[in-house]
Amino acid sequence: MADKNDSTYKPVATPVDDYQLEEGAKVAGKPNSFMQIVILGFVCFGCPGMFNAINGLGGGGQVDSTVSSNSNVALYATFAFFSVFSGSIHNYLGPRLTLFIGGLPYVLYIGSFLNYNHTLNGTFVIVAGGILGVGAALLWTAQGAMVLSYPTENEKGKFISTCWIIFNLGGVLGALVPFILNYNSEAGAVNDGTYIAFLIIMVCGAALALFMKNPSSIIRSDNTQVLYPKSASVKEEVLGLYHALFDWRMLCLIPASFASNFFYQYQFNGVNGYLFTLRSRSLNGTLYWGMQMLAAFVFGNYVMDKESLSRQLRGKLGLGIVTFFTFLAWILGVILQKDYDRDNKHYDRIDFTDSSRAAFPMIVFLLYGLVDAVYQNYVYWVIGAMSNDPLELARFVGLYKAFQSAGGAISWKVDVWGVDYMTQLVVDWVLMAVSFPFMYLVIRKLPNIST
Template structure:
């Protein structure tokens, strides 16, 4: 069995969160050198702030651009043929779901840098397949690219989640999530501006041009390269002088055991699974049933820009509030759930009023034998759905931020949170795969909307016991080390049993 040991936290008591306060305790080496520019002292390279910033820009360039393409109602031929987008995304999220459950163990074993780098490759291939589909029918290649991206994205998002949830101190988790989410969604905003600028004079419902896809491919490739410069968690030292709890040289067996002990050590985390499952369910409805179905190309691009801009606004508002030191964390958790309940009722109540206006049959365009003319932003009445789409994006950011914050409040261990994030991304993708599959079967728009609203409200009810019983004002380091010790005991016990059986 491989040598396994726990990385202990630094025992020195270091005041505050300032970088200068821990300068004397940092190890030697270029990763821990601090650069001074005038009156400012920059963080060391292996600090959570720098590492999260790098990961944010990787996501800015890879999934951020992917979100911009998806926000147009697909891409390539799928921008005008939503059945292809349905099939590609069903393949993507199906493999994502399968890989996601084990991705925490894979990332623990291979490191966050490898997970991020593989993710960038998948996004590039996906965009290339969309460009090819504009000129030739290559459905097999498109679906393979979607499935391959699911594998890669499972690793990328799990690695990202580990960094975002476990690297900051307990007092910084909301702010770090806000910084990441804002930078990541700036990528989606810029990605939406690319097709908007290139199709600014197009008032029909046609897809975007080749230059748009080429720009996305180049940017995604840059993201994959940037991922290679991220350092692994064992090198990271927080701003309070502590290190991330990890296992050095974990074996595959210990990682499989870790999945089991994650559930055993925190069984109530299962009650968060409905919240995980529903967290990407609504994208299909919003992107296909509203944006792709009702608006022309340039208006879809504008809607996409506003959707991702709303995410930035929401992140900058909710992130600092989640870290409000004048309010106990247990109180913040309860307030967060009350806000989510209220927003779910208010925003989706407005969504119900909009969805009553049309069905699938009402928005069949001339190319498909209908007579519906997609709306442009100059159309009377556009302001209403524009604001609705904006607030759908606003709500999405608050939902995702709440999920990440809850996982971070349950543990500071990089190892345990890797498994939490793996469960989150696996179930999230399973939900998305189911919804894309339902859309490919032409489920009614009102049926899709009702499933969104019902799932969101139901999952909040399921999550309440976790908020009320498990969120504490602080997590003791002993609790984070406990699951590592239990995993090692399980592995050693298994080895002894195997060795005894061989001897007998």
Template sequence: MGLNTVGCVASIGVSEKPHFRFRVHLGMFNALSGMGGGGQVNPTAANNANTALYTTFAVFGVLGGGIYNIFGPRLTLFTGCLTYVLYAGSFLYYNHYHQQAFAIVAGAILGIGAGLLWSGEGAIMTSYPPIARKGTYISLFWSIFNMGGVIGGLIPFILNYNRSDAASVNDATYIGFMCFMSAGALLSLAILPPSKVIRDDGSRCTNIKYSNVRTEAIEIMKLFMNWKMLLIVPAAWASNFFYTYQFNHVNGALFNLRTRGFNNVFYWGAQMLGSIGVGYLLDFSFPSRRMRGFVGITLVGVLGTAIWGGGLANQIKYNHADLTKKLDFKDSGSAFAGPFVLYFSFGLLDAMFQSMVYWVIGALADDSVILSRYSGFYKGVQSAGAAVAWQVDTHNVSRMSQLIVNWGMTTVSYPLLVVLVYLAVKDDPKSDEEPPKPVLLH
């Protein structure tokens, strides 16, 4: 790999390992959410906290690209990381006092931090790599990121292994999350700025010419009239909307506490496999970059249809079933295997879907400043969808209705992404060149 970056792989001894751990830090939050209800027996506090989180995330996701352009990667990402520690701590507090106000406030603060962190991270992983290797490095990011989810799934599984009848996770689980998150916050300070990024081919990443509030405000407003961003809106809205259903009504509803942690190890592990597979496809399958985009979107669309179809079959089976008896990973037969495979497949699809969307965003430009705004817009719309999804669940909308809405939104996004690739993604200049004709010597 040999890149002198952190969006890809940093030079040995400078920031390769720190950025690795920083991405693992990101996965801790996913592991906590994946427990269903934040690891609590009653998901209401987690649903309300997540609503507050994604409401502020929607705003600061859009603003985050501009903030990143003003303050640079280190300060932006470090500030964002610290808010995750507070959020995990709020559930430690909830374990003792069962008052959700702290969790809701912490969720709102985390939304601000997450907007900063993900806008910066999106800019890094789409602008630091070489043009022809963006899919590879997006998959590298997604794999390391979800390694955090795997580790985070092991924490509650191990610490609650002998508590098969427990309703909520113990204090040590939240403390473990907080330790990893704190380490990630400190290590984010080791991230290289774009000015120090030198790629394999000797080219340099676009340097951030530190912007100002007025310029960024104008450019951010323009995003809402940018036809490219409007075509991404359905995919962005859908891409975190389905978490509520998957976490609360598959993992949370069907499995006992320790098995939820066990399942999350494989859910986030599946994300690593999915991102690697789609990343390879989007970089190496065809000489034409546009054709790679078409094939990638088609593959994800076909796989998504099959997996959501499996989700429908599973939901029909459990729609009127008594869910007081939870499945355990030690159960034999199809009772455990079917829902487990479905949850694993949801993880696979999530990684493929989001990696594909990030690849499309990365193919729209090669400028770190522009891509930070595009990534921020994507995360902002994505978070607005998630805020709605958590409140939909709080208002007890039926599981079947949630499944149909999720399936429908992802399905609508595929043809719009195809149109975007057709109109806006240009083939690599070298890939379109005809091979030199042989010279015949007489």
């Protein structure tokens, strides 16, 4: 066997069912792998969860969405670039430090909106967005590597969905904050108190990362130890990244990666931000992220971890469910979208109390949340089925976030360009539809084991 320091060394993707876990007796006092994922979920709750809540209001809670959209372009551009290398950075620093460093820029980002309320300094918001892209690349790569490396083979759906549920609880509670604080307000932008509340929660979320335990001290539910080595050298990481990038399975996941965040801009600005009053946007955000929690729980625990089905069959069933709800949501979205467009500058915003107008668009927005949850949870499950090697998973997740963020950067720029909403909807739908046959190619090659 070639030594890893030898120039001929080539990392090889390890099939999940062939990857041998280190045997170890359960040691009293050793951290439980599931509890570590719960803590990880609360880190995500405090940082990206709060980010999603404020972003879901449309325009970052501001009347003019242009500054927020330009900030998101900068965010996703740097997110895409640094995600290519974030897996390798994570493999050197380890998950705890990577999470902490990745969480700090979220605080700066919300601070820039607080500053904007007083100075209208859009440049600061855009720069803060660019810096946040670097932090998000690190945080999400560490998150992905942990939720795919810590569970046993038949718990991956549970671990992915648990982290997703707690993370989106941040979106639910974060959306409730502006709903309560601005319930009696006629203003179109959120107040200082809202941003300060978000800022405090983000500080706590970033700090919580420091309480994560070293992976080597963690025991899984089957009493095996988590194998989470660090890279031996820069050369090993460069080779590993190269082979991960050109792994045919990763290439097949590029369409899904690119599409998986592309729709946020349209849904947040073109639907929620455009159609509804501020307090209704906040309520919609609560329901949107709440639906994500419910969908992730059911999909992860009762479909993707169904032990009576082989892994390949679970993959096919999951893909069928994701495809069905994706098409249902976008078909209903077309019915909603045909009645308005962004050129109508004097649109009478909908309040949730007007049930005759609010019911259908709120249901559509709720379905958008459901689709986001099952789609992204499914992609994570597919990546987790490709390997159990933490170093390799970190690279796969980093590349997934890179292409995802490239799509996000383009989508927010589309909003800045003023592209009409129906065109945006069709593009979002087509991108997701194109990804399904490519994911099927990966699924049909999975070893057909039962756990």
